[in-house]
Amino acid sequence: MHGYRGQLLRVDLSAGKSWTEPLEESRARRYLGGRGLGARILMDEVPVGCDALGADNRLVFAMGPLAGTFAPGSGRFVVLGKSPATNGFGEAYTGGSVAHELKYAGYDGIVVQGKASEKVYLAIINDKVEIRPAARLAGQGTLDTEEKIKAELNEPDARIISIGLAGEKAVRFACVMNDTDRAAGRTGLGAVMGAKNLKAIAIRGTGKVTVADPKAFRESSLANLAKIKKHPWLGDSPGSAGALGTAGGVEDLSSMGILPTRNWETGTWEYADRISGMGMKKTILIGHRACQSCPVGCTRVVQVADGPFAGARPEYGGPEYETVASLGSLCENNNIESIALLNQKCNVYGLDTISAGTMIAFAMECFEKGLLTEREIGFPLRWGDASAMVRLLDMIARREGVGDLLAEGTRRAAAKIGKGAADLAVEVKGLELGMHEPRGKKGLALSYATAPRGADHMEGFHDPMVAAPNAWPELGIVKPMDRFTLADKADAVRLAEDYNSFINSLPICSFMSLPIAGIHNTKEITGMLAAATGWTDISFEEEMAIGERAYNLARAFTVRESGGTADDRLPAKLSRSLLGGASKDQVIADAELAPALQAYYRGRGWNDTGTPTQAKLASLGIGDVAQQLKGGSR
């Protein structure tokens, strides 16, 4: 089989053993890799209602047919498991160099089950797999862990996946880190890894990835590369993601009124230019670098050697958009040096910067409204107080004092605080919102409400992308759509989700398929997939079916675990007016969301409570899943 290595590595930490399992071509073509493959494994193997932090949960690392090649954006893998944040489908994507290395080592993925009796790490040197003691790595940060493991194995070129203190302490938004500064950020899978007593996975691979038709593969990749290089945001322009990073658009977001600020009270902020890509470039930026096989290089590299927030080092990269918003505008913190330090601390501890910033903003609002007192916190926690943020972040990672409460995530913390704190918690299904304001891009609201992993900014589309005519003709999205309306977007959201779900099953970086400003590279992506695998008859329609199948599996897992879909709702704050700016007074009322939800469910072939039907699942070739969904087949 070309593209793939044709096997998964299986590890049972309870039994202390590992083995390989073949990945047959039929399974590969049906689920592809990444999300599709991982979601199927979770559905089949995670017991219904299992404790996300128990031995029965699975932790899956999945690549696909393009990792290891020069396909643009292919240095990508996904981590999956039942989420301790949402108790539903947990999944997080990351770049760096691990995906390639695992392929060279001989695997298309790793499935970890069980729980080690003491802290261990996994050493994978090609076909030699060892479970090694890791007691001396307890509490260590990402970089220290990596350096110690490389020295111990005498493998300076090993690539490493690890968790920091937050994962060990079961912080519900702990992430899985790799290559020092890359994060599989969302849904708390670092806590799953910590609960398995698995500190790290070191990988060294010296094998090869073959493609079925090297000449055609090269041509499709070069054609794709040419489109990417010509693209206004991915190419060489002064405002591109390479030049200014993902935070290049912060000023624009603020002027459009959709920069999440002050715990989602407003979408416009006078200090936007201090935390933006340009703000960083003028102050702390020393350059940029790329994940493997990425022609863009959005990764910021920053350095802060002195001042009150000294400490940011180049190894830890620098803050990206989500981070400057969550630890910046959302907390009204306009000090970019402190954001760089907080970002680095998140990378050392292994914390999702989105949820970490949201927790701090939530706590700040609780403090302001008297729901958390100075006595409970230990110090005043005022908007924009960067020093207090640093202290609080340390406490969360260590689960010290009020940090222990905040380590539970907004939903659980708000429930414990009571007194109306739930009104200040901005999450869906227990996952904090990505830094994208749905009141000013309402198509996104539908994805937030329905996505398998909760408030997910990576599923559907961001409305400004489809504001121009002919934005995504491949999906039939040709008519310009107003960002302030929700009506008539259900079909477009669904189709975008399905295509993105295909991209996430490859998986390649989402930026390499963005329709924004018309990249239109679906043909090149199909060409790369066909040439890599030899599936010369693969079509756009089959890709959409792969995406839809993966999406439905992920949704089915969440429905199965949460027992229903009453949680397809938006946080209370979004039903209140956005203050100030170009999106002023926008709300998303239940009356607006409810019909959109029904239209969306119908389009998906789900029943009116949002459960995938037997007929829909059967049409996708996964009819067996319906048996796992109570009430799914009316």
Place this chain on the structure above:
Amino acid sequence: MSRMIVVDPVKCTNCHMCELACSLVTTGAFTPGKSRIRVHAFPADFKHIPLTCFQCASAPCARVCPAGALLQGEGLVRFVKEACIGCRMCMLACPFGVIAFDEPTGVISKCDTCGGDPECVKFCAPKALEFRESALAEAPKGRDFARRVADAAKA
């Protein structure tokens, strides 16, 4: 005038696509360990240095080769695979460590600029690699530096 692969480490983003392009064209598979160009990363210093054969004008490898497998040319040190006896003296002599030994074939492997059309350069998105006239190789660096001086004088 002969051309060479000119490396600008400042532009390199550490994406490693050059290694993959090289390994595909030279081995038919993606296996960066076999690439004739390697990117060395120093994360603490934020430095990424691509290294490949610089086609020395007076190449130690060609001078030391006892089998006539490495031949000094103008702008190219030519490797004659059939003549190689696998003694690895060239690897010892090369100051840059850019000659590798290929176990399966028992001969060395080094950059041949893909016969004057290097594949790595085509895949280098940030243009850290360029194939240029060797005599002018460093001219852009001089211009960049002069630009910085000019900017500083303006400020």
